[in-house]
Amino acid sequence: MSAADLTAGREGPLADTDTRLSRTPRVAVADAALRDRLERIWRTEPGLKGWFGTVDHKEIGKRYLVTAFIMLAIGGIEALVLRLQLAGPNKHLLTPEQYNELFSTHGMTMIFLYAGPVLSGFSNYFFPLWLGARDMAFPRMNALSYWIYLAAALFLYAGPLVGAGPNDGWFNYVPYAEKAFNPGINEDIYALGMVFLGISTSVGAANFIVTAARCRAPGMSINRLPIMVWGTLTASAANLVVIPAVSLAFFLLWMDRNLGTSFFTVAGGGEPLLWQHLFWLFGHPWVYAIVLPAMGMVSDGLPTFSRTPLVGYTLVALSTVATMLLGFGVWVHHMFATGLPGLGLAFFSGASIIITIPSAVAVFAWLATIWLGKPVFTTAFKFFAGMILLFVIGGVSGFMTASVPADWQLTDTYFVVAHLHYVLIGINVFPVCGATYMWFPKMTGRLMDERLGWWNFWTMFLGFNLAFLPMHLTGLLGMPRRIYTYDAGMGFSALNMITTIGSFVFAVGVLMFFWNVIKSRRSGAIAGPDPWSGPSLEWTIPSPPPPYNFAVIPTVASRHPLWEDQLDETENRSSFEEGMTLDEGKEALAVSILDAEPDRILKMPSDTTAPFWLTVATAVLFAGLLGKLWWLAALGGIGAIASLAFWNEPRTKLLEREPDAHEERRNG
Amino acid sequence: MSGAPLGYLTSNGARADATVPLTWFLVLLSSAVCLIIAYMLWRAVRRGRAVEAGLPAVARGVGGVRLIFIGLGISSLFLLVALGWTMIALGHVAPMPRRPEITIDVTAHQWWWQADYGGAVPSERFTTANEIHVPVGAKVLVRLHGGDVIHSFWVPKLTGKTDAIPGQVNLTWLEADEPGIYRGQCSEYCGLQHAHMGFEVVAESPREFAKWRAAQLQTAPPPVTPEQAEGLALMEYRCALCHTVRGTSAGSNVGPDLTHLMSRRLIAAGTYPNNRANLAGWIEDPQGAKPGAQMPPQHLTGPQLQAVVAYLETLE
Numbered sequence: 001m002s003a004a005d006l007t008a009g010r011e012g013p014l015a016d017t018d019t020r021l022s023r024t025p026r027v028a029v030a031d032a033a034l035r036d037r038l039e040r041i042w043r044t045e046p047g048l049k050g051w052f053g054t055v056d057h058k059e060i061g062k063r064y065l066v067t068a069f070i071m072l073a074i075g076g077i078e079a080l081v082l083r084l085q086l087a088g089p090n091k092h093l094l095t096p097e098q099y100n101e102l103f104s105t106h107g108m109t110m111i112f113l114y115a116g117p118v119l120s121g122f123s124n125y126f127f128p129l130w131l132g133a134r135d136m137a138f139p140r141m142n143a144l145s146y147w148i149y150l151a152a153a154l155f156l157y158a159g160p161l162v163g164a165g166p167n168d169g170w171f172n173y174v175p176y177a178e179k180a181f182n183p184g185i186n187e188d189i190y191a192l193g194m195v196f197l198g199i200s201t202s203v204g205a206a207n208f209i210v211t212a213a214r215c216r217a218p219g220m221s222i223n224r225l226p227i228m229v230w231g232t233l234t235a236s237a238a239n240l241v242v243i244p245a246v247s248l249a250f251f252l253l254w255m256d257r258n259l260g261t262s263f264f265t266v267a268g269g270g271e272p273l274l275w276q277h278l279f280w281l282f283g284h285p286w287v288y289a290i291v292l293p294a295m296g297m298v299s300d301g302l303p304t305f306s307r308t309p310l311v312g313y314t315l316v317a318l319s320t321v322a323t324m325l326l327g328f329g330v331w332v333h334h335m336f337a338t339g340l341p342g343l344g345l346a347f348f349s350g351a352s353i354i355i356t357i358p359s360a361v362a363v364f365a366w367l368a369t370i371w372l373g374k375p376v377f378t379t380a381f382k383f384f385a386g387m388i389l390l391f392v393i394g395g396v397s398g399f400m401t402a403s404v405p406a407d408w409q410l411t412d413t414y415f416v417v418a419h420l421h422y423v424l425i426g427i428n429v430f431p432v433c434g435a436t437y438m439w440f441p442k443m444t445g446r447l448m449d450e451r452l453g454w455w456n457f458w459t460m461f462l463g464f465n466l467a468f469l470p471m472h473l474t475g476l477l478g479m480p481r482r483i484y485t486y487d488a489g490m491g492f493s494a495l496n497m498i499t500t501i502g503s504f505v506f507a508v509g510v511l512m513f514f515w516n517v518i519k520s521r522r523s524g525a526i527a528g529p530d531p532w533s534g535p536s537l538e539w540t541i542p543s544p545p546p547p548y549n550f551a552v553i554p555t556v557a558s559r560h561p562l563w564e565d566q567l568d569e570t571e572n573r574s575s576f577e578e579g580m581t582l583d584e585g586k587e588a589l590a591v592s593i594l595d596a597e598p599d600r601i602l603k604m605p606s607d608t609t610a611p612f613w614l615t616v617a618t619a620v621l622f623a624g625l626l627g628k629l630w631w632l633a634a635l636g637g638i639g640a641i642a643s644l645a646f647w648n649e650p651r652t653k654l655l656e657r658e659p660d661a662h663e664e665r666r667n668g
Numbered sequence: 669m670s671g672a673p674l675g676y677l678t679s680n681g682a683r684a685d686a687t688v689p690l691t692w693f694l695v696l697l698s699s700a701v702c703l704i705i706a707y708m709l710w711r712a713v714r715r716g717r718a719v720e721a722g723l724p725a726v727a728r729g730v731g732g733v734r735l736i737f738i739g740l741g742i743s744s745l746f747l748l749v750a751l752g753w754t755m756i757a758l759g760h761v762a763p764m765p766r767r768p769e770i771t772i773d774v775t776a777h778q779w780w781w782q783a784d785y786g787g788a789v790p791s792e793r794f795t796t797a798n799e800i801h802v803p804v805g806a807k808v809l810v811r812l813h814g815g816d817v818i819h820s821f822w823v824p825k826l827t828g829k830t831d832a833i834p835g836q837v838n839l840t841w842l843e844a845d846e847p848g849i850y851r852g853q854c855s856e857y858c859g860l861q862h863a864h865m866g867f868e869v870v871a872e873s874p875r876e877f878a879k880w881r882a883a884q885l886q887t888a889p890p891p892v893t894p895e896q897a898e899g900l901a902l903m904e905y906r907c908a909l910c911h912t913v914r915g916t917s918a919g920s921n922v923g924p925d926l927t928h929l930m931s932r933r934l935i936a937a938g939t940y941p942n943n944r945a946n947l948a949g950w951i952e953d954p955q956g957a958k959p960g961a962q963m964p965p966q967h968l969t970g971p972q973l974q975a976v977v978a979y980l981e982t983l984e
Contacts, residue, residue: 096860096959169857175834176817176859181778266835272818273833307725311732337820337829337856339812339838342762346755353751357744363705364739368732370712385713392705396698403750405687405757406694408828409676412820412855476695478674478824480855483863491672535725563725 021598025580025589030551034581041586042134042547045607053607055139056547060146061125062443067150068118072429073514075109078102080507087500089488099484100167101186105160107170108190112197113153115290115428120145120204122435123232123293125443127208129538129545130226132217132554134588137210140605140647145204147615152197155622159189166190169482171283172253174264174275179257188626191254196622198247205236205243214590214599217537219556219574221596223317226536227310230317231296234324235289241328246282249275258628273338280331288327291423292320294431295362295391298384301431301438302366304534305381306373309560309567312365319358326355336407345404352402359395363388378532379453383434386461390426394419397472412482414492415475421468433460433513440517441531445543446524452516460509467502470495535560540576552579553589556596614643673851674824680850680871681826682807682843686760690753697746761828764839768809772800776812776819776832776854778962779861780924780937785881794884795912797924798867799932800852803877804844812838820856823869829855844871849933860960866938880931887915888927888983899979902972910963913983923963929983936961948977 028034044054054060082102085093094102124142128135136142159165164186168177177187212225212233225233252263253275262268264275303310310316332340332348366388375381397419401407410416433456441447474495479486486492530539537554538545539562554576558564561574582589582601590600617639624633677695679688773784783800787793802808812821814834822829823842830840844850854865872880891897900916907926908918914927929935932942936958940946949956952973954963968976 096863100860100862173818173857176857181817181859270835272814272835308727309725312736315733315736338831338833339836342758345762346758349754349758350751353747353754356747357740360740360743361736364736365732367705367708367712367739368735370709371715371735372732374726375713385709388709389702389706393702396701399747399750400691400694400698403690403694403754403757405754405761405828406691408761408830409684409687409691409824411829412822412857476675476677477672478676478853480674480822480853480862482857485863489671490674533725560725566725567727 021601023601025582025601027579028552028581029578034583035546035551037583038548038551039546041583044547049609050607052612053609055135055143055605055607055611057124057128057136057139057142058443058545058547060142061121061123063146064117064121064124064149067146067153068114068121069514069517071109071113071153072118072510075106075114076507076510078106078109080503082106083500083503085484086486086496088497089486089490089493091485094484096484097167100482101160101165103482104166104169104190108156108166110424111170111286111290112194113149113156115424116201116286117149118432119232119235119290119293119428120149122297122432122439123208123228124204126439126538127211127229127232128215128549129442129541130229130536131212131215132220132537132550132556133211133215134549134553134582135215135604136207137215137590137602138207140608140611141203141207144611144614145200145207147612148200148203148618149197151615151619152193152200155196155619156189156193159186159193164189171279172250172275173279174253174256174272175266177253177257177275178265180265185626188254188257191250191257192622192626194250195247195254196618198243198250199618201239202243205239208232208236209240213593215588215602216591216596217550217554217556218580218589218591218598219596220591222594223314224556224559224596225317226296227299227313227316227320228293228296230320231293231299234321235292238285238289238324238327242282242285245278249278249282254625273335276335276338277331280334281328284331284334285324285327287423288324291427292323294428296320297431297435298366298387299362300536301380301384301434302369303373304438304532305378305384306369306375307533308369308373309535309563310365311368311372312361313559315361316365319361322358323355326351326358330355330402333402333407336404337411349402349404349407353399356395356399356402359391363392363395376532378437379448379450379457380434380437380532382454382457382461383430383437386457387426387430387434390422390430390464393469394422394426397422410475412480413475414471414479414481417481418468418471418475421471425464425468430460433457436513436517438532439538440520441524441527442538442543442545444521444524445527446520447527447531448516448520448524452512452519456509456512456516458509459512460506463502463505463507463509465502467499467506470498470502474499530562533562535563537561537576550576550579552577552581555579608647610643610647614640614647617643674853676824676828679825680845680848681823682845683761683827683841684825685845686757687828690757693753694750697750701743701746765807765809765841767807768841769806770802771809771811772802773811773813774800774821774832775815776821776858776865777815778817778859779854779865779958779960781821781852781854781865781867782815782921782924785884792885794881794914794927795921795925796884796928796932798934798937799870800867801870801872801877801880802842802844803874804847804871806874807841807843810840810842812840817858818856819854819858819865821852822855823850823852825850826869831856842869844869847872847876851938853938861937861958864937864939864958866934868933868938883931883984884928886928888913889915891979891982893978895975896979896982898972899975899977902968902976903979906966906968906976926980926983929980931984944977944981947980948973951976 044050044056085091164184167186212229255261256263262270264270299316329351333352401410437448474492477491479492527543529542557572557574564573586604588602588604590602592599617636621633621636624636679685771786775782781798784795812832814832819832820829827842830838848871850869852867891900904917910920910923912919912925935942951966953965954961
């Protein structure tokens with residue numbers, strides 16, 4: 001066949017390419033009959049089987065988002081209780097044990113159960129829509145990653161529910177986390193729960209990487225990817241490197257606690273600092289994993305509402321990758337006070353200062369985009385623009401702690417608490433709120449209330465700054481972190497009261513957000529496919545999207561397919577109405593990695609409960625380990641193997657992937 | 669800043685002195701960056717103010733990327749200055765004194781500090797707790813030992829943090845410019861009573877320090893009154909499992925050395941003023957005052973408690 005057939009004679013990116021497809025897909029205009037057929041092929045079965053068996057990325061993405069938002073609410077309530085305890089000196093609302101469990105659980109919840117998963121939720125829902133694909137590369141692994149996230153969250157929260165929450169901070173330093181000092185079951189739950197959760201993150205990361213690499217619309221070459229995809233891609237690559245390190249560390253800790261090994265205990269020849277290296281080798285890149293996709297949201301959202309393409313696309317994309325690479329070289333800046341040699345400190349200090357540069361690229365690109373654009377002041381725009389300021393504040397305070405002599409004073413004071421909340425709330429929560437306002441209409445077909453949005457943004461923005469800006473000063477006055485109370489004579493009583501008040505104002509703002517989501521879902525104005533006149537592929541399809549996403553596979557000719565007519569960037573035009581139908585069963589298209597030339601026809605799997613049962617069996621395995629009920633663990637293990645067999649069994653239903661066309665040519 | 673004993677924007681010692689100007693520079697530079705970016709953001713938003721939604725996308729003007737490079741160039745310049753200053757300050761504070769006038773071995777415990785003053789011969793050595801005396805103007809080398817879990821030694825006005833980690837000895841140093849009492853605090857989360865693990869560094873003139881040292885070397889005086897004698901007997905029976913009082917049969921090192929208890933300003937690791945009422949309250953119910961503290965409640969009768977306190981009050 002000639003590739004020109006694919007685009008039916010038009011001048012498109014496919015015009016001159018030699019396709020490697022094994023079959024000539026039908027090229028057609030999307031019509032009602034095709035939509036009906038695709039709907040029948042792709043829809044999730046109704047009832048329980050559909051509920052537990054769906055592999056639709058949109059369904060999974062929504063579940064991720066709802067679960068993550070519930071976690072945000074829980075973590076937020078925990079934070080408010082902590083703030084009440086700290087509102088004034090020598091308060092007795094909480095016992096020391098309750099305070100320590102609460103701040104540890106708050107950290108665990110916000111970092112592992114909200115910040116990471118909420119971005120996965122957006123990416124799960126929107127990756128195929130941004131990329132012009134029918135689903136993620138591995139739909140069943142996608143379902144697995146959600147089920148395991150949910151099960152691990154329940155597993156981790158079993159601790160607080162039975163009065164044995166993690167109590168050693170989310171960073172979980174040994175030897176305090178060892179049995180000798182922490183004899184309860186608290187840390188066993190945390191250690192095993194983190195290994196469990198690591199499975200979800202790894203599976204999800206692999207899926208994002210392959211999906212971004214291979215499951216794009218033809219013509220969406222690597223230099224036309226949305227920045228959000230760049231962010232998720234680099235974060236996922238980092239996760240694949242660091243999650244094994246931290247899972248191993250947590251497993252070694254569990255062995256120390258339960259099997260008598262001594263990886264971290266001095267008495268047995270172990271080394272407490274080993275924990276910190278393993279943990280921060282993970283922990284620091286993880287920070288970038290939960291901010292880079294969120295920065296991507298801003299990089300994609302701001303141009304949409306500024307009505308002009310992102311300034312310096314290539315620079316921003318490269319800076320995303322550069323941040324991640326440098327991020328691997330700075331974990332030691334969490335350990336400046338541990339007595340490492342001076343030369344090492346100098347190196348890591350320098351690396352930590354230099355990492356500011358790629359972040360600065362993003363900031364100036366955003367500013368230039370607003371500067372040269374014509375912004376529309378929607379709530380989403382406010383959240384994205386507000387984020388820039390919070391990002392800068394969180395960034396410069398991070399740069400201050402990169403300076404070793406200063407850090408020896410700053411570290412483990414409230415200055416760092418202020419810094420990390422500017423980073424995590426400013427760079428994660430604000431973009432997520434903006435992204436919700438922006439993409440809610442795509443997901444539900446309804447717009448969120450803009451008037452309530454105005455109140456929502458300003459309450460959150462002012463409340464957040466009222467809470468956390470003075471906290472820098474609290475830190476400079478020397479208030480240590482992780483203390484459940486303080487004396488009146490230390491000089492930080494008034495500042496703590498302001499912070500507590502600010503945190504409640506902020507909480508009211510977050511409530512407005514939730515209320516807007518719930519209210520607009522039922523009674524928001526009908527959105528239509530493209531309420532913001534957006535530039536990217538998701539706006540070409542109906543809201544909410546049909547199960548198959550794109551009736552015909554779109555062909556992409558520029559970075560902003562929907563803005564081509566206005567910007568006249570190129571003579572070629574993207575095509576959304578006409579393209580490959582791929583309707584001979586549940587099919588999707590794979591493309592080559594760099595240039596996005598059509599490459600394979602993927603046979604996509606149907607709904608299956610295998611991921612759910614695999615999760616149940618794995619949960620039983622971990623419960624067995626937790627209770628040291630080896631028979632139960634064995635049962636869970638056997639169940640997991642059986643589920644995997646079941647997963648792989650119905651070959652006829654799954655169908656094999658399209659054979660490699662080149663290989664066939666070579667062989668035949 | 670006088671009302672903030674842990675504040676580190678001012679300092680009273682050579683080691684912290686080198687950090688304070690750097691910290692101020694970073695604070696001011698960072699604040700300036702935030703203000704400039706906020707202003708630019710405000711201008712950018714005002715500049716492009718559009719009236720209606722649904723406006724078609726516009727081709728952007730030229731020069732956007734140039735803005736990025738200009739911004740980067742200016743930022744990098746200041747980053748380099750910060751980097752250079754950091755390295756210079758590091759050169760001042762990181763190297764340990766070659767010939768320290770005094771070396772103190774500090775061991776961090778849940779939740780108190782043990783300070784061992786070394787000497788050439790055993791009779792010059794003594795141990796105290798939660799209160800570290802140093803002579804003004806002397807370079808003091810502190811060798812940090814981890815007693816149980818990781819703690820961090822921090823005296824903001826004199827020196828930044830250094831962790832005390834089990835299985836390794838970390839070094840830090842400090843030098844006080846003027847006499848005074850400087851608050852110290854554990855700054856690495858170490859469990860239930862991390863909040864109450866304070867200590868004080870008392871800087872005094874070399875003469876006073878020598879006097880203090882001589883006093884600390886004394887063993888405890890024998891009891892004078894019958895009540896004190898009863899207190900000593902109770903102490904040797906009840907407290908000796910954990911505490912040392914030199915000159916008596918109490919010689920355990922699980923808890924703080926009490927030989928010169930009354931010479932200290934505060935008890936319970938910097939938590940309460942050291943007076944009769946607090947002392948009695950602490951002995952009777954340490955868990956009420958500091959939940960999770962390693963000292964068990966004593967369940968003494970009223971007269972017994974009086975006797976023990978009466979004896980302890982002789983330990984000057």
